[in-house]
Amino acid sequence: MLKVQNLTGGYDRSQILFDMNFEVGAGEVICLMGRNGMGKTTTVKTMMGLLPAWKGAVEFEGRKLNGLSAARVARGGFGLVPEGRQVFPNLTVDENLRVAAANRRGEENPWTTGKIYDLFPGLHERAGSWANLLSGGEQQMLAIGRALMTNPKLLILDEATEGLAPVIRDQIWACIGRLRGLGQSIIVIDKHIRRLLDVADRFYVVEKGRTVWEGTPERVRAEEDKVKAFLSV
Incomplete structure (x- = not known):
């Protein structure tokens, strides 16, 4: 459904993304993880046409999105839950x-x-x-x-549980699980690994504008210390 390949970009002359690669299949839930400032939100903005892609490609259902306006990208089937709710x-x-x-x-x-x-x-x-x-x-x-x-067609949740009480987080994760059961394709940006193991199909770790690790929930469990090391300050 969605393929992000060798994506680079940033703000004005400040490069934030150096080599982003990940994909989302139809009906899949994938999770982008990483410390603050590693490029996750910049990736979303570039995918959505809010920032220009410098190099690389964003393809959605076989159609390249590079150069399209944010309005055209959204009309093509993206639903964004932005950081900060808005x-x-x-x-x-x-x-x-x-x-x-x-x-x-x-x-x-x-x-x-x-x-x-x-x-x-x-x-x-x-x-x-x-x-x-x-x-x-x-x-x-x-x-x-x-x-x-x-x-x-694709729902994007940028830091959907950030700053929320645990009981509210539980409701959000339950919502993601229910949507997955309905076949909704979802990108989740979050840090709570263990809670996402039950709802995500694949995980990608982002570091300094690059995807540096990827794996299934089973691989996350097997390499949990390694994944946590990427996320620790």
Whole structure:
């Protein structure tokens, strides 16, 4: 579905990405891991057309995305849950969801607000509340729900559990597991290895703008000390 090959890029004259390589198959959940500042979010921005790719290629369903605008990339089937949530503060929960509604996969049974509320019952109780009045965990659930309302072919979760209470993290991971069961392709950027072992199909470690290690959950378990060494400060 998605192939990122020898991707380089950055901001103005500052190179951040030197050799990023990974792929996501249809229905797969993959995890990008790495310390802060290693290039994970820059990779997402470059994939999404928010930053130009200097070299290398991003291919989605056989189509090269290099040079396309962020709007065209998004319309092609990407759903992004950005770092920091970035919900629309002056819209209600329900309005945040409805404004994003688009059946990009052409499904007969697309995501609706009702399905989002089934996934996150707590949001249903806050449907009429302004988004800026929600807790951090509720805003994260809303950001995920808003991305799903586009019916994306590929869902990208950038630091989806960062700064959240453990009970909220559990809900987010349970959500990822449920989406995987529905066949949703997902990229997760996260550091909580053990919790992701049950929901991710493959793991990639990013260091200084390069993918330096990859493996299945079984390989992560076998080489856990090595993987943790990449992630430690």
